[in-house]
Amino acid sequence: MAAELRLTAVGKSTFIWTKQSTLLVITTSVCLAEISLDVDADQDGVVEKNNPNKASWKWGPKGHGAILLVNCDSDSGKRPDNQKSFIGRLEDLKDMSQMVLRTAGPTELPTGHTLKLHMSAHDAEAAQVFTKRFSHEQDGDYPLILAAGKLSMEIIFTKEMTFYVSGLKFADIDFSGLVRIHVSLLHAVQNGPWIMTPNVQAPLKVYGCRYEFLFVCLFYLINLITPKINRGDRWIQDEMEFGYIQAPHQSFPVVFDSPRDRDLDNFPYNELMGPDFGYVTFKPPRDEVNSLESFGNLEVSPPVTVKGKSYPLGRIVIGGAFPFQTDGRKMSSATRNFLRAQVVQEPIVLFSDWLRVGHVDEFLSFVPAKDRKGFRLLLASPHAAYKLLQGLQETGHGQAKFFEGQLKVTVDELLADKDLHDKNDYYQRCIDWNRDHLKNELELDEEDIVDIPLLYKSKEKGVNMIVLWRNLGIAKPFGPKVNGQCAIEKEVTRLLEPLGLKCNFINDFVPYYENEGDVHCGSNVRRRAFKLKWWEMEM
Numbered sequence: 001m002a003a004e005l006r007l008t009a010v011g012k013s014t015f016i017w018t019k020q021s022t023l024l025v026i027t028t029s030v031c032l033a034e035i036s037l038d039v040d041a042d043q044d045g046v047v048e049k050n051n052p053n054k055a056s057w058k059w060g061p062k063g064h065g066a067i068l069l070v071n072c073d074s075d076s077g078k079r080p081d082n083q084k085s086f087i088g089r090l091e092d093l094k095d096m097s098q099m100v101l102r103t104a105g106p107t108e109l110p111t112g113h114t115l116k117l118h119m120s121a122h123d124a125e126a127a128q129v130f131t132k133r134f135s136h137e138q139d140g141d142y143p144l145i146l147a148a149g150k151l152s153m154e155i156i157f158t159k160e161m162t163f164y165v166s167g168l169k170f171a172d173i174d175f176s177g178l179v180r181i182h183v184s185l186l187h188a189v190q191n192g193p194w195i196m197t198p199n200v201q202a203p204l205k206v207y208g209c210r211y212e213f214l215f216v217c218l219f220y221l222i223n224l225i226t227p228k229i230n231r232g233d234r235w236i237q238d239e240m241e242f243g244y245i246q247a248p249h250q251s252f253p254v255v256f257d258s259p260r261d262r263d264l265d266n267f268p269y270n271e272l273m274g275p276d277f278g279y280v281t282f283k284p285p286r287d288e289v290n291s292l293e294s295f296g297n298l299e300v301s302p303p304v305t306v307k308g309k310s311y312p313l314g315r316i317v318i319g320g321a322f323p324f325q326t327d328g329r330k331m332s333s334a335t336r337n338f339l340r341a342q343v344v345q346e347p348i349v350l351f352s353d354w355l356r357v358g359h360v361d362e363f364l365s366f367v368p369a370k371d372r373k374g375f376r377l378l379l380a381s382p383h384a385a386y387k388l389l390q391g392l393q394e395t396g397h398g399q400a401k402f403f404e405g406q407l408k409v410t411v412d413e414l415l416a417d418k419d420l421h422d423k424n425d426y427y428q429r430c431i432d433w434n435r436d437h438l439k440n441e442l443e444l445d446e447e448d449i450v451d452i453p454l455l456y457k458s459k460e461k462g463v464n465m466i467v468l469w470r471n472l473g474i475a476k477p478f479g480p481k482v483n484g485q486c487a488i489e490k491e492v493t494r495l496l497e498p499l500g501l502k503c504n505f506i507n508d509f510v511p512y513y514e515n516e517g518d519v520h521c522g523s524n525v526r527r528r529a530f531k532l533k534w535w536e537m538e539m
Contacts, residue, residue: 034104035115037183039066040097047100047162068097068127070167082168087130087142096130096164101155101183109157114186117145117163118152120270122228123179130164131155146181151266155183184273193342193534194254194280196243196300197527198314199467200368200375206468207236207524209264225267233263235522237361238294240268242526245278246534253526254278258295259332284332292319292331296359297352300345302366302375306443312532315442316345319352319360322433328353344534348441354430363431364438367467370500373448377438379431381451382424388453388491389415392480400480400487411480420455427456450495453488466523472496473523476505 040047041054041064057065071081073095076088081095101117109115117129129146134156138145142164145153155161171177209225225236233239241256257268259282273279284293291297299317303310316339321328330336339347352358363380389411392400398412414420438444454477466473479488486505493503 035183035185036102038100038102041066043067047098049102066097068165068167069095070170071095082166085128085144085147086140087164093130093142093164096166099129099163099165099181101161101163103157103159109185114154115157116152116154116184116186117181118184118269119146119179119181120266121148121151123181124148124151126168126175126177126179127181128166128168129181130166131161134158134161152269182270186279192245192247193344194243194245194256194338195313195342195530195534196241196298196316196345197529198300198302198375199366199527200302201527201530203468203525203527205526206466207526208522209233209236225264225271229267229271235262235294235296236264236267236524237522238296238359239264240272240524241295241298242524244529246529248533251529252276252278254280256295257281258293258298259284259289259335260294261289282332282334282338284334288332288334290329290358292329292352292358293335294357294359296357296361297331298339299360299364299366301348301377301442302368302373304373304442304444306441310538311346312537313344313530313534316347317350317360317364317438318347319350319355319358321353322351325353329358343539344537348438350434350437351430352434354427363434365465365467367472367496367499367501368470373444375448376499377442377444377449378452379435379449380454380456381431382428382455384451385453385455385488386415386421386424388487389480392482392487397480397482397487400482402480403478414455420457424455452495453491466525468525470500471502471504473504473506476507 036050038047038049038051039054041051042048043064043066051064053064054066057063071092074080075092075095077084081088081092087093119127119129124147128144128148130142130144133141133143144150145155145163165181169175205223207223207225209227238260239258239262241258242253243256244251244253255268255272255278257265257279268281269279297319301311301314301317303312303314305311318331318336318339320330336347339345350360350364352360352362355362365378366375367378368374369376392398392411393415398415399410402409402411402414435449439449465475474492477486477488477492479486481487482490489503489505496503
């Protein structure tokens with residue numbers, strides 16, 4: 001649950017500050033706590049508790065809504081106060097509006113709960129928040145706790161705490177004046193495991209930052225993340241992973257926010273977390289964070305049975321360095337330890353460090369199937385690609401061109417490229433090692449694996465698709481055309497459609513392929529939870 005504050009610019013020098021959702025009630029078997037975030041909604045200079053009109057602004061003598069000044073004077077030094085990240089003199093507090101957090105009930109939160117004040121990066125450009133020092137780790141008597149680059153702060157649970165909000169800029173053509181400040185009560189995911197959902201589970205909502213994916217998602221609820229929110233970061237798969245938690249009386253989705261911390265970093269926290277939608281993340285040591293920490297490197301298999309042991313919720317799959325290699329990249333120990341601690345989806349570590357980006361979704365994917373185990377493992381196969389191209393050459397299509405209209409290269413030219421062939425022989429050996437490892441860890445037969453023809457130009461790209469039940473959104477391969485049809489698309493369709501799947505090829509060359517990613521990297525899917533209850537598993 002979250003309390004929300006709104007600041008709206010009016011005229012040339014003021015903000016209107018209204019309150020939307022103000023009351024948080026925590027209920028457990030032993031306590032009831034009330035949390036209220038209050039402002040001066042009746043405009044009398046006093047921050048009253050739970051004013052009934054603090055969810056709106058109204059003009060006039062009988063109006064309501066708290067007012068916040070743009071702090072553009074200078075109480076100390078030569079610079080305006082709205083350009084400072086500190087309070088130079090106590091007189092500056094008079095130019096700020098007060099916000100008060102009040103609580104009633106127990107003297108402390110239940111175990112596992114924390115209270116956080118937070119705001120989005122966009123809103124932090126317009127306002128910043130100070131409070132009286134409550135931690136020995138803070139500098140100054142009135143430290144800055146919310147600002148650009150410092151978007152959240154865990155706060156102590158106390159009877160009353162006062163915050164001082166400073167307005168930073170006026171409304172303008174690129175800023176409406178609307179700013180939100182939230183207080184959220186968080187409960188750590190501790191008791192029940194966090195459970196990922198594999199591609200065989202039915203999709204509930206699709207997330208993406210670009211319009212390229214829309215046509216394959218027509219029958220699903222789509223959430224298009226606008227440029228204002230994504231701030232140019234199109235890699236929503238890398239930013240987060242969906243899962244859920246479950247108890248006999250309640251179940252709800254929980255988004256796992258990766259430590260990559262790029263421009264989509266605030267999306268899971270600010271846009272997804274809320275009533276009956278949980279959030280979890282970790283902040284590993286900076287020297288442990290690398291590209292393998294992004295969640296294109298986090299997949300989960302469908303349910304399997306391995307050597308008599310059942311994994312009815314599947315097994316997590318992550319990538320890392322080759323076994324016994326000491327200097328290769330790995331997912332951080334914090335993330336790996338969390339995944340292992342969930343127990344019910346015992347992780348498998350593959351060798352993905354041979355790739356430039358290093359994500360498992362660059363060479364594998366799981367898709368539903370109507371026979372055998374109910375799914376297939378798709379693996380990228382340079383050998384299958386060369387076999388297909390050699391067949392085209394032998395049938396007189398050696399002059400057919402890849403990337404027609406873009407980076408034109410013929411089948412003959414590509415087959416004659418010895419350096420490319422040698423590199424892909426090595427990449428094939430890396431994939432074959434993973435193939436054997438997955439066959440052992442998931443107890444797969446060769447009939448459970450489909451080799452997808454694919455060449456790696458420079459340790460990048462792969463079997464990269466979005467799986468929406470029986471509909472596949474596949475990155476368009478731009479292969480050589482024979483009789484007006486892409487030969488690679490034809491082969492992939494031949495391999496997959498007998499499984500009951502429909503192949504939709506998406507042109508993502510400019511927005512994704514040229515930026516070292518593809519369809520899966522640029523999309524994310526929240527899926528239906530398993531019917532099986534995790535506590536019914538035999539461990």
